[in-house]
Amino acid sequence: MALPIVAIVGRPNVGKSTFVNRIAQVDEAIVHEMRGVTRDRSYHQADWNGVNFTLIDTGGIEMGGDDAFQGSIRNQAFEATREADLIVFLVDGKTGINADDEEVARILRKSDKPIFLAVNKMDTPGREDELWEFYQLGLGDPWPVSATHGHGTGDLLDEIVHELDKLGYDNEVEEPGINVAIIGRPNAGKSSLTNKLTNNDRSIVSDVAGTTRDAIDTVVEHEGEIYRIVDTAGLRRKSQIDEDVEYYGFVRAMRAIDRADVALLVIDGTLGLTNEDQRVAGYAAERGCAMVIVLNKWDIVEGPEAKAEVRERIADRMTFVGYAPVVAISALTGKKVDRVWEAINKAYDSYSKVIPTAQLNNFLSGIRESGHTISKGKAILRMKYVTQTATCPPQFTFFANRPDIVDDNYERYLENRLREHFDLTGTPIKLKFKKKD
Secondary structure, three states, X not given: OOOOEEEEEOOOOOOHHHHHHHHHOOOOOOOOOXXXXXXXXXXEEEEEOOEEEEEEEOOOOOOOOXXXXXXHHHHHHHHHHHHOOEEEEEEEOOOOOXXXXXXXXXHHOOOOOOEEEEEEOOOOOOOHHHHHHHHHHOOOOEEEOOOOOOOOHHHHHHHHHHHHHOOOOOOOOOOOOEEEEEEOOOOOOHHHHHHHHXXXXXXXXXXXXXXXXXXXXXXXXXXXXXXXXXXXXXOOOHHHOOOHHHHHHHHHHHHHHHOOOEEEEEEEOOOOOOHHHHHHXXXXXXOOXXXXXXXXXXXXXXXXXXXHHHHHHHHHHOHHHOXXXXXXXXXXXXEOOHXXXXXXXXXXXXXXXXXXXXXXXXXXXXXXXXXXXXXXOOXXXXXXXXXXXXXXXXXXXXXXOOHHHOOHHHHHHHHHHHHHHOOOOOOOOEEEEEEOO
């Protein structure tokens, strides 16, 4: 059973992300004093007094404004309130009520869900006399809190979990399923693919590079399998990141790759493979997750020659992730997106595969019989046996008389033979060599 959902809403810069980080006891939501830093709604797991729940951090709600993203941000925030079981409306205790607060309160009053009015930035306990003006919002007693210092958050959480207990949820933490990070350079179509895979519009889609700034998790079930899909900010080289907020998004994207089982590298098929695509692939390869290369916008790549050229360039320049299958789709129309699910499952099966030692040593016998080995001076490498010593990704340890003379070329030879003998599509593998007399 899914966990209950608590949505945190309010106008920009009232401290929603700081509040979420405080409750979830993480540092996942980007905190910055620039308006509009949080755009999509992002999900974080939290617990209080043994009650587990999901927090949704939303973008700041402004009822007017000229920001090109404001309408989408506002829609995302209100979608979070529709999805939530309980709503925390956060306002700024230092600046007081403004017109946006009043309009949001008017909309929330129509909801039949429990609503808590939290007055943030009340950094000095005992100043509850400053709360009187917030009663005019018509949402009951205001709760004074300080997201920065933690004052008042415990009392508020006590009441929140008391309300959640009434909802009758099974209080077990959800199984994470297969962690899938959708990565790529800006504007390759990552959010469109996320929305298609999750069958909703959680991520804001725009042709403006840098639209997604946080890494956003969505848990989805597909054909009986649970997946945690993470849409990440577009990755550019650090020297090209000119806003510190974008840099924080880069850091969150890297964290998403760190915990991913499978990375979907989305490449804009109309532009073909770029240096940035290679760099992003390198980030995932360094972190050892499985990988699928997704050629997006394939429906508007003109002609078989252009398509063949893109594929050939990938084959030539992505040899360091040559294990990654290539899937061509259109995220916008949904054409052939089902192939992405098949590729994820295939890559994850390889990533978590366990090969019996007997099969590995039969494989090694074939290597020995071929006579292919290496030498250094009078020393000749003799492989004794091999066993799998880890999964996710698979790691194989070879025991030999002179592991010190194994070079990169021989490692590549062994890796290629392993991949020929065992189906390891989509996953990197690690080889270790130990001395055995």
